[in-house]
Amino acid sequence: MSGLTSVGGRLAVRLRSLTRPQAVVLMVVLAVVAGIWAAAGTGHQGLATSLVAVLLLGVLLGILHLSRWMGGLYRANQAANRDLRVVVEQMQRRVVGAVEKERLAAGDRHQELTRSLTRGLRQNGHGTDLLLRAQSREIEAMFQLFGEFTPRAPMPSSGDFALNPTELLELLHIVRLRRPQLVVELGSGTSTVWLAYALEKSGGRLVSLDHDAEYAARTRDQLAAHGLTGVAEVRTAPLSDLVVDGKNYRWYDVEKLADLRGIDLLLIDGPPAATGPDARYPAMHALASRLASVATVVLDDANRPDEQDAVRRWTETVTGLTAEPQRLGRHAVMSYSRSGAAVPA
Numbered sequence: 001m002s003g004l005t006s007v008g009g010r011l012a013v014r015l016r017s018l019t020r021p022q023a024v025v026l027m028v029v030l031a032v033v034a035g036i037w038a039a040a041g042t043g044h045q046g047l048a049t050s051l052v053a054v055l056l057l058g059v060l061l062g063i064l065h066l067s068r069w070m071g072g073l074y075r076a077n078q079a080a081n082r083d084l085r086v087v088v089e090q091m092q093r094r095v096v097g098a099v100e101k102e103r104l105a106a107g108d109r110h111q112e113l114t115r116s117l118t119r120g121l122r123q124n125g126h127g128t129d130l131l132l133r134a135q136s137r138e139i140e141a142m143f144q145l146f147g148e149f150t151p152r153a154p155m156p157s158s159g160d161f162a163l164n165p166t167e168l169l170e171l172l173h174i175v176r177l178r179r180p181q182l183v184v185e186l187g188s189g190t191s192t193v194w195l196a197y198a199l200e201k202s203g204g205r206l207v208s209l210d211h212d213a214e215y216a217a218r219t220r221d222q223l224a225a226h227g228l229t230g231v232a233e234v235r236t237a238p239l240s241d242l243v244v245d246g247k248n249y250r251w252y253d254v255e256k257l258a259d260l261r262g263i264d265l266l267l268i269d270g271p272p273a274a275t276g277p278d279a280r281y282p283a284m285h286a287l288a289s290r291l292a293s294v295a296t297v298v299l300d301d302a303n304r305p306d307e308q309d310a311v312r313r314w315t316e317t318v319t320g321l322t323a324e325p326q327r328l329g330r331h332a333v334m335s336y337s338r339s340g341a342a343v344p345a
């Protein structure tokens, strides 16, 4: 009984899921079957046979329709497969193209990286080479400096803010050759002590200006330790406003220079660049008239743009001031001649 109920249930579900045309075909088939059954039962053999023929014809047509429908399904399936294949192939091509592009880009990047690494290594090697050569030059200069003077106390160190041994050597060579009587230095430190030793030997005096009272005091202590206070003095000259060519600068208090006339050698190594742009440019404006008729002007740090610009402007505007040939150190040397007199070698 329960088996029958479950078969009935499944049948009901199937019947409910039929489409309208399927339901119509089923009704027609049932009607024809009922007609055959009724005609056969009432002895109408001819009608029953006709209805069986109609039923068979219907079944035949149904089979034909079904086979056409399945053929259509098969073709649609084939077309869908073809489309899918095309889509998959396109996707494969795109993926392969993207991977290839990335591979090429990675190759390019690799080449670029290799090139810049090689360049960096070469530059680094070149830099190390230059550094080694510069160091050797400084060591050689140091030997020559100490060969010429025997300091009476430990010398303050050179380099960094102070002049390098190469520059000190060239500066002292100028002192030995040109024998300046009055040397003025802007920016005191190690160079003050070396200059004082050179002037003690050649005969002359040094006035050094420092904007910073602490550094001025340190240099004074150094001069005292080396017994050079009779040759050199350090003046504290705080920075104050100075107008040059209509522009305001922070420069040494010019009052501290008021008594200085006939400067034979001027060393410009201050104020430090950190005190303002073109920090050293006012030097010639303030001191050109205080130079001796034949004098030498040395500007340190002439490898920097501000200082290069100052040398160009001074030699263009100060009559009688000309740049001497380039030296080994980073300083520029200029000769000054007010009367057009020849500058000593």
Ligand SMILES: C[S@@+](CC[C@H](N)C(=O)[O-])C[C@H]1O[C@@H](n2cnc3c(N)ncnc32)[C@H](O)[C@@H]1O
Residues within 6 Å of the ligand: 161, 162, 163, 186, 187, 188, 189, 190, 191, 192, 209, 210, 211, 212, 215, 216, 269, 270, 271, 272
């Ligand atoms: C270029 S330094 C002068 C150096 C000096 N002509 C020499 O060769 O030793 C200019 C000024 O910088 C200041 N100064 C010196 N050494 C310094 C340092 N280590 N740090 C900061 N400022 C310094 C001092 O006031 C000095 O007058």
